[in-house]
Amino acid sequence: MATVTDVRRIATSLPGVLERIGGHTGEPEWRVRSGAIVWVRGPTQSDLRALAELDRSWPDGVVLGLRVADLQEKEALLAAEPDVLFTIPHFDGYPALLLRLDAVEADRLEELVCDAWLVRAPARERNAWLAERGLE
Numbered sequence: 007m008a009t010v011t012d013v014r015r016i017a018t019s020l021p022g023v024l025e026r027i028g029g030h031t032g033e034p035e036w037r038v039r040s041g042a043i044v045w046v047r048g049p050t051q052s053d054l055r056a057l058a059e060l061d062r063s064w065p066d067g068v069v070l071g072l073r074v075a076d077l078q079e080k081e082a083l084l085a086a087e088p089d090v091l092f093t094i095p096h097f098d099g100y101p102a103l104l105l106r107l108d109a110v111e112a113d114r115l116e117e118l119v120c121d122a123w124l125v126r127a128p129a130r131e132r133n134a135w136l137a138e139r140g141l142e
Contacts (some may be wrong), residue, residue, distance in 0.1 A: 007108050008115040010046065010068060016116045017044055020123045023133045036119075043122040047071040047104060049094075056095040056124070065092070067108040073122040074101050090114070101125075 017023050017036035020043075028035050028045065035045030049057075049064040057063055072091075074080045080103050084091050090109045097103065104119065124132055136142050 008112045009107065010070050012112050013044060013046075013070065013107070013119065014116055017123070018118045020120065020127070021135060023123065024125060031058050038123070038126050039128070040126045041073070042071070043073050044119050046047060050096075050111050053094050053096055060095075065106050070105045070107055071102055072118055073107050073125050075121075075125050076105060116140045 013036070014025065014034070018025060022038045023036050023043065024038075025036050025049075027033065031046070031048060033046035033048065034074055035042045037043060037045075047069050049069075054064060074083065077099070080093070080101055084093060084103060089106075091103050091105055093103050105115075110118075124136075127135070133142070
């Protein structure tokens, strides 16, 4: 089971990532200049109402928002890992999904956070990071 401490360690090890506290939520988010890559995401009252209309509920435990490349990747990830990843109506049409932190292993969390960073990182930093790992 991964923790917010794991998220912090992984995210802040990536070039250009800063941690800040979200203005509306008081929860941490990790971002680059172009926007957030991963953030702690609790439910809003609107989220809870929308989920209730779908006969669903918000899971227990910490939930993260996680940026993905596009809607196709989002759908593929949701289909592949339904016990870990989910979405809500608020995220319809948006390239991000939600992750149950208590349901993901730290290694998989690292892959997902790094992938989110790759989506948002400046090209120069992204290309250097990939080259350092032989992943160009």
